[in-house]
Amino acid sequence: MRVLVTGGCGYVGAHTVRELSAAGHEVAICDNLSTGHRPFGEGYRLIEADIANQDVLAKALDGVDAVLHFAASAYVGESVVNPRKYIHNNVESALKLLDAVLASPARLFVFSSTCAVYGVPRTLPIAETAPRDPVNPYGATKLFFEHALAAYSVAHGLRSVSLRYFNAAGAHPDGSMGELHTPETHLIPLALQAALGVAPPLTIFGNNLNTPDGTCIRDYIHVSDLGRAHVLALEYLAQGGRTTCLNLGTGEGTSVAQIVLAAERISGRKVPYSYADPRPGDPPALYADSALAQSVLGWRPQFDISAILSTAWNWELRLQAMNHRL
Numbered sequence: 001m002r003v004l005v006t007g008g009c010g011y012v013g014a015h016t017v018r019e020l021s022a023a024g025h026e027v028a029i030c031d032n033l034s035t036g037h038r039p040f041g042e043g044y045r046l047i048e049a050d051i052a053n054q055d056v057l058a059k060a061l062d063g064v065d066a067v068l069h070f071a072a073s074a075y076v077g078e079s080v081v082n083p084r085k086y087i088h089n090n091v092e093s094a095l096k097l098l099d100a101v102l103a104s105p106a107r108l109f110v111f112s113s114t115c116a117v118y119g120v121p122r123t124l125p126i127a128e129t130a131p132r133d134p135v136n137p138y139g140a141t142k143l144f145f146e147h148a149l150a151a152y153s154v155a156h157g158l159r160s161v162s163l164r165y166f167n168a169a170g171a172h173p174d175g176s177m178g179e180l181h182t183p184e185t186h187l188i189p190l191a192l193q194a195a196l197g198v199a200p201p202l203t204i205f206g207n208n209l210n211t212p213d214g215t216c217i218r219d220y221i222h223v224s225d226l227g228r229a230h231v232l233a234l235e236y237l238a239q240g241g242r243t244t245c246l247n248l249g250t251g252e253g254t255s256v257a258q259i260v261l262a263a264e265r266i267s268g269r270k271v272p273y274s275y276a277d278p279r280p281g282d283p284p285a286l287y288a289d290s291a292l293a294q295s296v297l298g299w300r301p302q303f304d305i306s307a308i309l310s311t312a313w314n315w316e317l318r319l320q321a322m323n324h325r326l
């Protein structure tokens with residue numbers, strides 16, 4: 001299929017682009033490079049533009065069968081202090097993208113959603129039927145867009161899969177790409193950078209929570225496993241699959257303390273850390289029931305937490321060798 005990937009130079013988008021082309025799809029990327037990395041798009045047609053640019057999008061969508069939409073702002077904390085940015089990028093601009101898609105013949109759409117649509121869950125593991133009650137503007141904007149997709153499916157026949165990721169983590173096994181956010185706020189890169197001495201000691205947010213070791217539990221899912229799920233979602237839609245939302249996680253919860261131990265084992269170094277209060281709005285435990293994605297898509301995660309940490313460690317070593325410049 002011919003596919004357009006918005007945000008294809010970002011972390012999850014770029015890994016998905018690799019999986020799409022490995023599966024034989026013809027990929028073009030639309031990325032404004034506000035947070036994406038040009039080298040991640042090398043070897044692909046890169047349209048350097050904003051998703052709200054209707055003229056560019058109309059041309060980019062010519063002959064395209066499907067759109068995979070990753071371009072978005074994705075910091076939970078920033079969304080609390082600057083909600084306008086999130087409403088603008090993740091809702092207003094994203095709706096313009098949908099206008100351009102509806103004006104084109106493309107009728108298949110895969111959306112990068114998030115477990116943040118659930119807010120603080122009442123039961124674990126979290127299934128797709130759990131109440132959607134986001135506790136921050138980031139989650140609210142992603143949920144709004146899911147609703148828009150559901151409505152456009154009924155009204156306009158735009159079939160879609162919204163993939164609700166849990167904690168995207170790890171790096172490409174060939175070492176060519178991985179996580180590089182500015183600023184970096186995610187646990188695994190910060191722990192590994194602390195081990196390398198290129199970042200301050202890790203701050204562990206909360207050590208007295210209602211979890212077995214007192215630290216937060218999350219469901220870390222390898223970014224290449226996420227990429228493969230997007231390819232399967234696209235193929236599901238191409239075979240006539242109906243609009244749906246699917247969780248993507250391993251179903252296994254890992255605590256922050258367990259991540260620190262695993263980071264020490266893989267790096268062979270100590271991870272210096274101290275404790276601080278929990279981050280406001282951080283749920284103590286989140287992990288997925290991914291049975292639906294497994295049955296609908298035939299998807300199984302292939303990377304465990306050790307593989308996540310070791311691919312992330314290789315990437316950190318490479319970044320350090322490049323002085324964190326791509």
Ligand code: UFG
Nearest residue numbers: 076114115116167185186187190203204205216218256282
């Ligand atoms: N954490 C620390 N210290 C840090 C960074 C994180 O202890 O310096 C902890 C957090 O409290 C959390 C866990 O490590 O328990 C993971 O934190 P991340 O910041 O790596 O990821 P989040 O779980 O906060 O965020 C992820 C995705 C978001 C998504 C959110 C849904 O990155 O896109 O899950 O809750 F919205």
